Amino acid sequence: MSQTAIPYHFLRGGTSRGPYFRRNDLPADRETLSEVLCAVVGAGNPRNIDGLGGGNAVTTKVAMLSRSYDPAADVDYFFAQVAVEERLVDYGPTCGNILVGVGPAAIEMGLVPVAGDVTSVRIRAVNTGALVEAEVQTPGGAVCYDGDTAVDGVPGTAAPVALNFMEVVGSRTGAFFPTGNAMDVIDGIEVSCVDVAMPMMIARAADLGISGHESQTELDKMPDLFARMEALRLQAGRMMGFGDVSKSVVPKLGLIAPPRGKGHFAVRYFMPWTTHPTVAVTGAQCLAACALAPGTVADGLVRPIDPSPAAVTLEHPMGEMDVLVKYDTRPDGVDFQSAGLTRTARLIARGEVLIPRSIWGGV
The missing domain is CATH 3.10.310.10 (Diaminopimelate Epimerase; Chain A, domain 1)
Structure with a gap:
């Protein structure tokens, strides 16, 4: 079977994990993109046995990154939630755990240059329009993943990634209480x-x-x-x-x-x-x-x-x-x-993920 190779980084962000892509390495049209992401994850099987997914919604998430045209941001973060047992992709939400890995991934991909021992990455969440600033540990000119920060639900410790979320009220509806009522x-x-x-x-x-x-x-x-x-x-x-x-x-x-x-x-x-x-x-x-x-x-x-x-x-x-x-x-x-959290991320793998060429022939 002829296959298409797509460059990717695979990171844990907070208590989720998944592949991180450059947006321009993927199809531009949404229908083909969905088919590609389903193939990458192995959607449509409870174990995602034919892809990178882990049989759980926290392990069937995808991040797609690009340089931002927004002067307030360095990177655009486009998120996709791929289903586990269905060939279905939801582009409606964003994911804050996968967001934790966006700063490190953007630096690893060369989208953002290192700027000292701590590199600030300004991120625009494409799905919601939210702006987030991530502080990534970069001593010695590279992302550092070792550290003493513990996150409940993740084994061991790692370097902290501090996130500051701005303009979060009314992320999708424009209102704190979309129904007009507190209850x-x-x-x-x-x-x-x-x-x-x-x-x-x-x-x-x-x-x-x-x-x-x-x-x-x-x-x-x-x-x-x-x-x-x-x-x-x-x-x-x-x-x-x-x-x-x-x-x-x-x-x-x-x-x-x-x-x-x-x-x-x-x-x-x-x-x-x-x-x-x-x-x-x-x-x-x-x-x-x-x-x-x-x-x-x-x-x-x-x-x-x-x-x-x-x-x-x-x-x-x-x-x-x-x-x-x-x-x-x-x-x-x-x-x-505003709201701020400190989480951790780790680069697990990088290289190429392969999908059937019958689904997409590449850029």
């Missing part, structure tokens, strides 16, 4: 529809019959819970202005519960048809914003949060995540200004 009721369940970094439908775990402290494995064995959540999500998607979201991962789902450790609250995050092993970077920002805003489902459930700037600690199935937030309080709500 809505869908089929008898109180929910908050929030759009900060990632549009989400957030509910209390107890209202759906769980504690909110279950493991990923336990939750993924609850088909009735997923059926109920999906019915709520489909209605929330329409209320948020997205129309039919049955084939889209947006809005994402979050169930919150009182904390058991030192965190401000516990969360179980869904992608949305499986449970996230930790919590998405963008989702964590949205959940933190929900916790700060009065009148949401988080009222009375969240431990008090310090005045701005503050660290909001989320308890997830594999530990904790801190979101550093800047905000102002107003008589009628909260002005959410």
Whole structure:
């Protein structure tokens, strides 16, 4: 079988991993691009046995990078969520974990030059228009991956990648509360529809019959819970202005519960048809914003949060995540200004990934 070779870097970003490409090494038209990405990942098989995917939504993600024409950014980051068991690609959302690897990948690809011991990479998320600044460790003129920073859900330690997210409110809808309400009721369940970094439908775990402290494995064995959540999500998607979201991962789902450790609250995050092993970077920002805003489902459930700037600690199935937030309080709500996180990334492989030439013959 004749095959097409495509240059790529393969990185772990936060608690996700996937191939990172130069955008101009891939097809320009969306239909062919989707076929190529499905072939790269091996979509359409639960184990992704014929591609680079890992049989889970956190391992079927793709980043496509290019120099930005936006004077406020160095790099454009175009994200694709490839399905596991279907040949389906969703370009609607972005991914904050894969974003962690964008700065290192851009330097490795020669898109951004090293600028001292720490290189700042300004990133524009093409899918949402968000602007993010990443600080990458580059002592000695190259990306350093060794370090002492630990991320719950990732073994060992690595060099820190600091991210500062700006202009995150209304990432897709233009509004903090896309429905116009801090809280809505869908089929008898109180929910908050929030759009900060990632549009989400957030509910209390107890209202759906769980504690909110279950493991990923336990939750993924609850088909009735997923059926109920999906019915709520489909209605929330329409209320948020997205129309039919049955084939889209947006809005994402979050169930919150009182904390058991030192965190401000516990969360179980869904992608949305499986449970996230930790919590998405963008989702964590949205959940933190929900916790700060009065009148949401988080009222009375969240431990008090310090005045701005503050660290909001989320308890997830594999530990904790801190979101550093800047905000102002107003008589009628909260002005959410920015969110910052420190995560890690690692370059795992680089070279060429091969796909059948019958799908695409190359640039």
